[in-house]
Amino acid sequence: MTRPVTSTDVARRAGVSQSAVSRAFSQGASIAPETRRKVLEAAAELNYRPNRIPAIMLSGRSRMVGVVVGGLSNPFYASTLECLATSLRAAGLQILLVHVDDALTLDSALDQLLSYRVDAVVTALAIGSQRAARMLSDLAIPVICFNSRLTGPWISTVVSNNHAAGLTAAQVFESCGVTRPAWLAGPVRNAASRARGHGFIAGVRANSARWPDGVLEMRGDDSYESGYDAIRRLLARGERPDGLFSSNDLMACGAMDALRQHGSLNCPDNVVMMGYDNIPQAGWHAYGLTSFDQQVDCLVDAATQLLDAALGPDGGPVSRTRVVDARLVTRRSTARLI
Amino acid sequence: MTRPVTSTDVARRAGVSQSAVSRAFSQGASIAPETRRKVLEAAAELNYRPNRIPAIMLSGRSRMVGVVVGGLSNPFYASTLECLATSLRAAGLQILLVHVDDALTLDSALDQLLSYRVDAVVTALAIGSQRAARMLSDLAIPVICFNSRLTGPWISTVVSNNHAAGLTAAQVFESCGVTRPAWLAGPVRNAASRARGHGFIAGVRANSARWPDGVLEMRGDDSYESGYDAIRRLLARGERPDGLFSSNDLMACGAMDALRQHGSLNCPDNVVMMGYDNIPQAGWHAYGLTSFDQQVDCLVDAATQLLDAALGPDGGPVSRTRVVDARLVTRRSTARLI
DNA sequence: TTGTAGGCGTTATCAT
DNA sequence: ATGATAACGCCTACAA
Secondary structure: OOOOOOHHHHHHHHOOOHHHHHHHHOOOOOOOHHHHHHHHHHHHHHOOOOOHHHHHHHHOOOOEEEEEEOOOOOHHHHHHHHHHHHHHHHOOOEEEEEEOOOHHHHHHHHHHHHHOOOOEEEEOOOOOOHHHHHHHHHOOOOEEEEOOOOOOOOEEEEEEOHHHHHHHHHHHHHHOOOOOEEEEEOOOOOHHHHHHHHHHHHHHHOOOOOOOOOOEEEEOOOOHHHHHHHHHHHHHOOOOOOEEEEOOHHHHHHHHHHHHHHHOOOOOOOOEEEEEOOOHHHHOOOOOOEEEEOOHHHHHHHHHHHHHHHHOOOOOOOOOEEEEOOEEEOOHHHOOOO | OOOOOOHHHHHHHHOOOHHHHHHHHOOOOOOOHHHHHHHHHHHHHHOOOOOHHHHHHHHOOOOEEEEEEOOOOOHHHHHHHHHHHHHHHHOOOEEEEEEOOOHHHHHHHHHHHHHOOOOEEEEOOOOOOHHHHHHHHHOOOOEEEEOOOOOOOOEEEEEEOHHHHHHHHHHHHHHOOOOOEEEEEOOOOOHHHHHHHHHHHHHHHOOOOOOOOOOEEEEOOOOHHHHHHHHHHHHHOOOOOOEEEEOOHHHHHHHHHHHHHHHOOOOOOOOEEEEEOOOHHHHOOOOOOEEEEOOHHHHHHHHHHHHHHHHOOOOOOOOOEEEEOOEEEOOHHHOOOO
């Protein structure tokens, strides 16, 4: 294992002082063009790359951001991460990635991130526990949460307009002539899912003339399988909704497959269906699922802006919230005339 | 922005030397239990966390690994990343994540990783250019590639047994009574796809009595859409294969949807189909796609072992290859008796 | 414009 | 067992 080339090595080679090397690589430092040339030449010969680690010690800022993810098997989170990576890179920030299964690992994960002196933390976890919120606040560095209800001194959030989307779903169901609306919720701890459900149920209740029986409610865990199982059980009980709003697309795909498999029911003829996230599979021909697109680009843009602000010179324990409207993407699953 | 708590702060508070604080947090350092207790107490009161940055300077090892990903919208890569994150974390390594769109960004991405002094680089990109290989070798740190044919002094690879799987696919087609086999390749630069194709075509040629016309070949870009389009064009030309081996599951899903949509053909009655990767969607009821499971766990285990070895005391420019057999997962799409 | 010197927060080495 | 001290590689005053 050879020792990496240092600025001192380059200095020796170029016949200048170590500071000159530092200056040659710093934007807008006062250095003679000729000196810079010599330095860059020597650096190229030695294959030198400035080491950012000492700079972290001196400045106290690492330009690394801890990104905490979970459930990458949901294509929505995968594409969010992909988008975030691109955006942070453009902002000159590095990503220190941590994958978390449960709240327990979150604890030690945050510890590790802090010991690497990340400047901030971004998380898209569907965590809502008060304990998690306290842990994040205790970091005393900016935290950006996606679709979470967490609040605290250092915590900012970027959320999709979940409640409004729920209301919209009810309206779409009305225009499709749905008579028996159903709601497939995500896990209780998922704040975004709760908001979507509240919006949808409010929309249905507001139209009690049409829907006197209210909403048929089910619960899954945001996975394909849980959507499939929920519908299978529902059909086994003899229930027959003709409109289903699912808290996310994965469950909606499972639900649609269960309708076909266990009830020979198809969308939109027998059941009108809507999902959330607009994952690629929603657009696959086997599904053609109408869905709310969270506009990941906008969410991530907002997050990056919050981050930039929080990492700026006047960075303190701010706490802001940015709301991004979901965009309805209409497909076959709601293509039904009254 | 308050200055982070340092070991000196803790030392002052606990009434001991700074070295004592360092020892209290180091495994197996010689320190009196009473002293350690005092230190840990003071540390807890001040909410102190050891800073790993200086340790990086001293040891020259950051315990950070650069992970370069691309195409997270393919569920296979997403789950690989998820698995890798878990495995590296267990090995006490941090992930510095970089998302790369094209070979150009790879260049600067590697630069950044190096300036943060990552100990190694892991990549699952389907890159095969000689230029990329040179760039990776030039890093002069261990590089682990997934499913790549890249070679070089510092480069180790973990590959699925692609060629053998291709042969197996041909055998399965034989036992299903396929008369007109087709191969849907991925992009030319994808070495894994090429190996799968070679294996499959070899398997078909070896049985020229049964298949005198050989293999009908198509090409996609590994995306769902490209699989859909390839089959749509094929059907439009009047071709009618009755067995399709796709280089990956995403394209196979697209192909299956195109068969249904544009030819009213279904699997396995009209066409027997096999894919590769065993992504979750292959198991969805709408597809029921027989697929080769790359056994991500094993691939990642192998990668972590290679990494551990390369980061060990005798780490040099080694170059090893580990092959993991793909596991055939049989589903509806090949459930056809002769 | 250039070089010298001090310091960032740890760990490791050496006395005590 | 403990405290003082020297690194690690770079940036940044400050002096020349």
